[in-house]
Amino acid sequence: MKSIRSVYKIGHGPSSSHTVGPYNAALRFAARHPEADAFEVTLYGSLAFTGAGHGTEKAIRSALPEAEIRTDTETADLPHPNTMLFTARREGRVLESIRVFSVGGGSILFEGEPDPEAREVYPEKTMTEILDVCREERCSLQELIVRREDPQLKDYLREVWHAMRAAVERGLGAEGVLPGGLNLNRKARILYEKRCYNESADVTMNRLIAAYAYAVSEENASENIVVTAPTCGSCGVIPAVFYYMQEDRGFPEEEILEALAVSAIFGNVIRTNASISGAECGCQAEIGSACSMAASGLAALYGLNLEQIEYAAEIAMEHNLGLTCDPVGGLVQIPCIERNAVAAMRAISAVNLSRFLYETRKISFDMVVDTMYQTGKDMSEKYRETSHGGLAQMYPFSHRD
Numbered sequence: 001m002k003s004i005r006s007v008y009k010i011g012h013g014p015s016s017s018h019t020v021g022p023y024n025a026a027l028r029f030a031a032r033h034p035e036a037d038a039f040e041v042t043l044y045g046s047l048a049f050t051g052a053g054h055g056t057e058k059a060i061r062s063a064l065p066e067a068e069i070r071t072d073t074e075t076a077d078l079p080h081p082n083t084m085l086f087t088a089r090r091e092g093r094v095l096e097s098i099r100v101f102s103v104g105g106g107s108i109l110f111e112g113e114p115d116p117e118a119r120e121v122y123p124e125k126t127m128t129e130i131l132d133v134c135r136e137e138r139c140s141l142q143e144l145i146v147r148r149e150d151p152q153l154k155d156y157l158r159e160v161w162h163a164m165r166a167a168v169e170r171g172l173g174a175e176g177v178l179p180g181g182l183n184l185n186r187k188a189r190i191l192y193e194k195r196c197y198n199e200s201a202d203v204t205m206n207r208l209i210a211a212y213a214y215a216v217s218e219e220n221a222s223e224n225i226v227v228t229a230p231t232c233g234s235c236g237v238i239p240a241v242f243y244y245m246q247e248d249r250g251f252p253e254e255e256i257l258e259a260l261a262v263s264a265i266f267g268n269v270i271r272t273n274a275s276i277s278g279a280e281c282g283c284q285a286e287i288g289s290a291c292s293m294a295a296s297g298l299a300a301l302y303g304l305n306l307e308q309i310e311y312a313a314e315i316a317m318e319h320n321l322g323l324t325c326d327p328v329g330g331l332v333q334i335p336c337i338e339r340n341a342v343a344a345m346r347a348i349s350a351v352n353l354s355r356f357l358y359e360t361r362k363i364s365f366d367m368v369v370d371t372m373y374q375t376g377k378d379m380s381e382k383y384r385e386t387s388h389g390g391l392a393q394m395y396p397f398s399h400r401d
């Protein structure tokens with residue numbers, strides 16, 4: 001498997017597949033052809049259907065300002081649902097024309113070329129294999145990650161965590177209407193400040209975690225800086241859980257960084273054996289993965305054993321199976337923002353269950369990841385980030401307030 005660095009990428013929202021990936025693709029393609037006097041980009045699949053709402057064209061033009069961008073909603077049988085065709089010309093002559101795939105989490109692949117993130121750091125491919133190594137070497141997941149990754153990993157995780165914290169804090173202080181035309185008001189500040197009379201500790205915890213998740217997701221919807229965790233659409237889950245644990249429960253930053261590393265290795269297993277792309281496998285691949293990652297990291301933060309950590313991740317993923325990706329108007333707002341808050345709270349519930357029931361479990365984390373992938377492949381295209389089904393059709397974009 002690749003370095004866990006590939007799971008966390010800092011960039012502009014609202015979609016890692018639709019903005020971070022296309023931006024990086026355009027930047028790399030432009031660098032390949034500094035002599036070109038014209039660029040053309042054709043968007044296919046999910047990028048064609050929901051790119052306008054996700055800001056794909058804006059992201060591409062920030063790297064290729066003069067590019068002519070087209071959408072093709074007719075071509076089927078694509079190698080990947082997020083396919084782009086980049087063409088560079090000089091004086092009318094084609095210099096290069098190549099398909100590029102935005103494969104999730106901001107990662108891109110140029111057709112027929114090696115993956116730039118392909119350096120293998122972990123010989124293991126599955127979580128079962130990773131946990132077996134931990135048992136054989138009598139080490140924790142955190143210790144195994146330190147042994148396998150480069151010495152600069154902690155510095156990178158610190159940069160990631162500070163970007164996550166900044167997104168929470170910006171979002172908590174912001175007010176107004178989110179862009180895109182749905183006239184959706186920001187809610188994070190309301191959740192953060194509005195305390196119920198005689199509020200119990202559990203209600204306070206859930207309210208604050210929801211506020212933190214809303215804060216980051218609303219920053220994402222506003223196309224501000226967030227961290228893919230593992231995607232932009234699910235970027236509020238992990239920051240919400242860990243911000244609460246640091247600010248409201250007093251866990252030190254060093255322990256938060258170790259928890260982020262554990263979350264990332266579970267996300268790495270998911271992206272290696274399945275997908276983190278909503279266009280490929282529905283929202284179960286985004287919110288389900290983020291929930292699972294948050295649960296595993298939190299279990300590690302609590303000092304739970306290997307079996308409890310794995311079980312927490314498995315519970316969190318299992319109970320997001322079948323979750324569709326049906327953004328209203330192609331915007332990462334309804335139901336995406338609310339889903340981040342629900343998933344953050346669900347991650348904590350998964351950890352609490354795993355504490356007591358881990359010895360009774362029948363399903364492994366790897367099994368539920370394989371199930372998620374198969375479920376996503378079986379899912380109708382209508383429910384895989386095309387806005388052709390689900391809430392996107394029940395509340396059509398033309399009916400905006």
